[in-house]
Amino acid sequence: MARYLAWRLAALLPVLALVLVIVFTLSRLIPGDPATTLLGPGATSAQIAALRAQLHLDEAPLLQFTAYLGGLAQGDLGRSLKSGAPVLEEILLRLPATLELSLLALLLALLAGIPIGVWSAVRANSGFDHAVRVVSLAGVSMPAFLFALLLQLVFGVWLGWLPVSGRASPFFLTEPVTGFAILDALLEGDGEAALDAFLHLLLPTTVLAAFLAATLGRFVRNAMLEVLGDDFVRTARAKGLREGAVVFRHALRNALLPALTIVGLKFAEMLGGAVLTETVFAWPGIGRYMFDAIRNRDYPVIQGTTLVFALIFLLTALLVDLLSAWLDPRLRRGMR
Structure with missing residues (x-):
């Protein structure tokens, strides 16, 4: 197992290198010039040229890529062209918000998806089963941004039950200890702030979990x-076991092993979907940070956030393989 883990971790490097080359190339193909975007339409040619020289945008792409690799080898993801702040610090500042949103969405999806799937199988071809299949098809087909706008309209505008943007109300201020809004509020003993943070999470979490x-x-x-x-x-039924024991102890236990792979891969895809969700709900996470970077042609931020998403995706796939091996001895023997 240790040898397999070491081999899988080493295999991450060429994949990340390929991702970096693709992202570096595609980011330079985005229409527009970062210097012109930063200075605005009233900037003169001399001002644009000076800013391009200051940001090293006038250098050949190969020189820019080599310099970026040199900094990356030292753990430096560069500095944002817009703010001048280190990209790594900006990402670490926003990472807890994205993780809080994604983990809660994963928990909600598990609590809803597994029982519904089990009950649909037990009551196959019933009215409930047909209704679940229709709703599931709608959930898979509906674009995330459209579902987000519908929830904002219904629960935020028409009913006024839930906030439609942000991570917390401005009159609730908590010290960022862990970066997780609900946990930080609970650590301070502020139940109202924790409830407010939870209410802000409900709509974007529902969109991601759907x-x-x-x-x-x-x-x-x-x-x-x-x-x-x-x-x-x-055989279990022939022995006289109760239907609940047959379904949950025997059938579900074997059915969940292949479902684990789906959960891991879809969770990684859900992080990518957080770009749209965080933008619609003005959620201060990595997804919105990446969207703003694309809009501003902020190359270092685009490259840094894409690398982080790629790393999370690869580590999630590795974790799924390890969990599958832990649950299935046959897979564990193949990893030796």
Whole structure:
């Protein structure tokens, strides 16, 4: 297992290198000039040329890439062209917001998707099963930004129940200890601030969780239907075991192993979907930071945030493989 882990970690390097080359190239193909965007339409040619020289944008792309690699080898992701702040510090400042949003969305998707998938399989071809399949198809098909706007309109504008933007109300100020708004408020003993942070999380979390819950529910249903027809399930029923024990102790346990792979990959995709969700809800995470960087042609930020998303995706895939091996001895023997 240790050898397999070392090999997988080493394999991350060429993948990240390829991602870096692609992102570096594509970011330079974005229409527009960063210096012109930063200075505005009233800037003169001399001012634009001076800023380009100051930001090293007048150098050849190969020289820019070499300099970036040199800084990256020292743990330096460069400085934002717009703010001048180190990109790594800006990312670490915003990472807890994205993780808080994504982890809560993952928990919500698991709590909704797995029970719905199990019940649909147990009640296959019933009215409930047909309704779940229609809702799941809608959840998979609806664009995230459209679903976000609908939730804002209904729960924020029409009903006025939930806030539609931001991470907390301006009159709730908590010391950022962990970076997780709810946890920081609880650490300070401020229950009202924790509730306010939770209410701000509800709408963006629902948007992110909807796609994963719909996908997971459909996958668990299909996996459960296949497992429920296996011989060991029929044997368990023939022994007189209760239906609940057959479904949850035997069938679900075997159906969840392949579902684990789907959860891991879709969670990584959900982080990518956070770009749109965070932008719509003005959520101060990495996704919105990346969107603003693309709009401002901020090359170092685009490269840094893309590397972080790629690293999270690869580490999530590795974690899924390790968990699958831990649950299935057959996979564990193949990793030796």
